[in-house]
Amino acid sequence: MNKLLLAALLTGALASSAYAADYTIMAPASPGGGWDQTARTMQDALQTEGISGNVQVTNVPGAGGTIGLAQFANQFNGNPDALIVGGYVMVGAVLTNQSPVSLADVTPIARLTGESDVIVVPANSELRTVADMVAMLKADPGSVSWAGGSAGGVDHIAAGLIAKAVGVDPTMINYIAYSGGGEALAAVLGGQVTVGISGAGEFAAQIEAGDLRALAVTGDEPVGDIPTLKASGVDVVVENWRMVAAAPGITAEQKAAINADIEKMVQSDTWTTALATKGWVNTYLAGDAFDAQLAKDIESTSAILKDIGLVQ
Incomplete structure (x- = not known):
């Protein structure tokens, strides 16, 4: 050369x-x-x-x-x-x-x-739909424990807005904040909480594997076959x-x-x-x-x- x-x-x-x-x-x-x-x-x-x-x-x-x-x-x-x-x-x-x-x-x-949030429950949960979750929330707000990201973040805001939309005092929600999606995921899979709420991508593998059941997403559009909150009767959109x-x-x-x-x-x-x-x-x-x-x-x-x- x-x-x-x-x-x-x-x-x-x-x-x-x-x-x-x-x-x-x-x-x-x-x-x-x-x-x-x-x-x-x-x-x-x-x-x-x-x-x-x-x-x-x-x-x-x-x-x-x-x-x-x-x-x-x-x-x-x-x-x-x-x-x-x-x-x-x-x-x-x-x-x-x-x-x-x-x-x-x-x-x-x-x-x-x-990214839209997704609301999930363990596969063996009695909650099968958003309506089931709302009924439980209305009966006793504290009985529904939410595992999500840090206090004041999008997951916490979504949970509060859901409560408000269905006539429940949002200050009464039982929200448990985790510093990362991995910790929240472990809490849901371990049955330590009622529902999990986090970014759709963070729960995707467990939903696909059948370990978690997705109830709804919080965005404007469904994600695959997971319906939106609005389509499930709760007038909330958060992304x-x-x-x-x-x-x-x-x-x-x-x-x-x-x-x-x-x-x-x-x-x-x-x-x-x-x-x-x-x-x-x-x-x-x-x-x-x-x-x-x-x-x-x-x-x-x-x-x-x-x-x-x-x-x-």
Whole structure:
């Protein structure tokens, strides 16, 4: 091979590796849940597509993501290689936990995915329909124990809205918060709770295997043969969404580079295939449009949490 051509190729390879960021993505929850799955799906897509040479995922669970959020904001200030996943759950947790650190203390990059919640019961449960669950809830709100994600998150909000929609005081619901989807799943499978409520993808394998029975999904559209709450007679529509943010204190140029990498990721075959497999909807939104939508979501979530008694 011509020496000049070889030198050019080597220079190009070195330049490519020099400009490929080595990201660390924090999932502020235990392994197995939606944020962990999102972070690891990002890891796979970024590496498989050659967008990043090396991506590491760390888990910092607790308090609806606010423990991880605080650690991320404090430890990674100005670091353009650090990312954190979050979403609707974190918005609610910041409010309910009165967290001193909020999404205003990081650099939002993009909304990535949307997902309906699904309400499930163990396969041997006497509850076979949403109507059965509603009857039990009306008879004794505390007798229906709900296993879901962190307090104030989308799962908790959905449970509260369901109670309110059927005429039950939402402050009376028996909601048991878990820091990750894996823990909530174990509680449902072990018969420790009446129902489970979490992202449809987190329970999908157990529903398919017949270990869990799905009663309804909380979104606008059915998921497979699982009906919506509205179709089951409960006028509630709630959908989760997940996002990625960067560290505070980065430059405009660094933010633009991260945005470019995330845009490549969401347009890649690896990402698209993963979304289809997991039942996630592509709700990609970035830039000023995402900033504006995030502000609206924070305002509306605050109103909902006050309405169901979780925030004063």
